[in-house]
Amino acid sequence: MTTGTPLGELRIDIDRLQQRLADLAAIGAIEGTEGCARLALTDEDKEGRDLVVAQMRDLGLQVTIDGIGNAVGVMAGQTDGPPVMTGSHIDTVRTGGRYDGNLGVLAGLEVIETLKSAGVTPKRPLAVAFFTDEEGARFPPDMLGSLVFVGGMPLEEALEIEGIDGPTVGAELTRIGYDGSAPLPAAPPHAFVELHIEQGPVLEVEGITIGAVTGVQGISWQEVTVTGQSNHAGTTPMGMRRDPGYVAAACASFVRDLVLDIGDPQVGTIGRVEFHPNLVNVVPASATFTVDLRNTDETVLQESERRFADFLAKTAEAEGCSVETRELARFEPVIFDPAVVDIVEQGAKDLGHTVLRMPSGAGHDAQMLARVCPTAMVFTQSKNGLSHNPLEYTAPADLEAGANVLLQTMITLSEA
Ligand code: GLV
Ligand code: MN
Numbered sequence: 163m164t165t166g167t168p169l170g171e172l173r174i175d176i177d178r179l180q181q182r183l184a185d186l187a188a189i190g191a192i193e194g195t196e197g198c199a200r201l202a203l204t205d206e207d208k209e210g211r212d213l214v215v216a217q218m219r220d221l222g223l224q225v226t227i228d229g230i231g232n233a234v235g236v237m238a239g240q241t242d243g244p245p246v247m248t249g250s251h252i253d254t255v256r257t258g259g260r261y262d263g264n265l266g267v268l269a270g271l272e273v274i275e276t277l278k279s280a281g282v283t284p285k286r287p288l289a290v291a292f293f294t295d296e297e298g299a300r301f302p303p304d305m306l307g308s309l310v311f312v313g314g315m316p317l318e319e320a321l322e323i324e325g326i327d328g329p330t331v332g333a334e335l336t337r338i339g340y341d342g343s344a345p346l347p348a349a350p351p352h353a354f355v356e357l358h359i360e361q362g363p364v365l366e367v368e369g370i371t372i373g374a375v376t377g378v379q380g381i382s383w384q385e386v387t388v389t390g391q392s393n394h395a396g397t398t399p400m401g402m403r404r405d406p407g408y409v410a411a412a413c414a415s416f417v418r419d420l421v422l423d424i425g426d427p428q429v430g431t432i433g434r435v436e437f438h439p440n441l442v443n444v445v446p447a448s449a450t451f452t453v454d455l456r457n458t459d460e461t462v463l464q465e466s467e468r469r470f471a472d473f474l475a476k477t478a479e480a481e482g483c484s485v486e487t488r489e490l491a492r493f494e495p496v497i498f499d500p501a502v503v504d505i506v507e508q509g510a511k512d513l514g515h516t517v518l519r520m521p522s523g524a525g526h527d528a529q530m531l532a533r534v535c536p537t538a539m540v541f542t543q544s545k546n547g548l549s550h551n552p553l554e555y556t557a558p559a560d561l562e563a564g565a566n567v568l569l570q571t572m573i574t575l576s577e578a
């Protein structure tokens with residue numbers, strides 16, 4: 163129901179959206195850049211949460227916080243029942259940009275404000291959520307909050323996860339006051355749609371404004387610890403070394419060769435390496451590193467895992483080192499609901515935008531929500547394909563286009 167403007171002609175206010183992005187980016191701002199550092203459940207994350215929850219309340223949303231710290235703000239509809247939900251995350255990596263995740267949450271608020279300003283009460287309730295620890299950079303796995311939200315991990319197990327700096331999820335949630343009581347797993351929404359920057363180069367290179375996201379590639383994260391014999395760097399002959407540093411370096415090099423051999427869309431990254439004791443003149447006692455492997459094809463992803471495991475075992479054995487591996491995250495590829503993808507695609511076309519159906523290379527909360535309700539995503543361009551970098555940038559016209567596609571998609575899902 164609407165007063166005045168037909169629903170199809172409603173448009174978001176880009177200045178208001180930009181202001182919200184700037185206000186949130188001011189928290190944990192990385193000096194001299196446009197980026198921010200708000201690792202999950204840190205003081206900066208708490209400050210960002212407080213701001214967004216206050217904005218939800220200012221818009222008259224009914225806000226609930228659950229036991230893993232996910233926040234959901236609901237706008238009542240003409241009917242009761244499960245809401246059409248949007249949202250994303252407001253935690254960032256340590257060297258994050260201001261758009262990754264934040265855009266999806268703040269554009270959701272902008273959708274609500276647009277509807278409120280136009281005097282619209284949607285048929286179904288609408289909800290905007292931010293999910294805890296989407297990045298997984300401090301507390302693996304990624305998408306932790308949305309995983310627990312949909313019942314993919316028991317809350318008790320999630321609360322026990324230790325961060326890379328020591329404390330557990332549970333302790334940090336309590337410390338920042340976001341250990342809420344809304345029930346988990348949550349009741350499934352009617353549908354879920356997430357706006358996100360692409361975080362890759364495809365849309366920009368193709369000169370296309372909107373991505374209608376068809377799914378998310380599978381993700382495999384593991385932590386490898388290689389243990390050898392710490393010794394003097396000057397006196398230990400090469401043939402007598404048991405050097406975990408060498409094994410780690412060989413693995414890093416192998417991952418590059420492996421993914422090139424498999425070919426696109428396989429990707430592989432060694433993102434974190436720690437040597438102990440990490441000194442110039444000491445053969446390391448141990449090396450710990452992470453391996454991130456991704457592919458849209460589960461069979462090929464498994465092949466990449468197997469080939470890496472074989473190389474690791476062989477190389478460590480030849481060097482006289484022992485190996486321990488720990489799974490940090492493992493999610494199979496996800497295919498979104500074609501009907502919701504169609505709505506996104508048609509919404510973009512109706513607004514006069516070029517649109518491409520495409521898979522996502524990054525992990526997203528939407529891939530968890532897809533387990534419990536019809537789900538899809540909207541992508542906007544990322545300048546130079548940069549993300550997880552303070553240089554991350556999306557032009558205002560693209561933000562506006564994406565947020566309007568989100569608005570129209572939510573209207574369609576709510577009114578249908
Ligand atoms: C999470 O956002 C990831 O894709 O690494
Ligand atoms: Mn993200």
Ligand code: MN
Pocket residue numbers: 255262297550
């Ligand atoms: Mn991210």
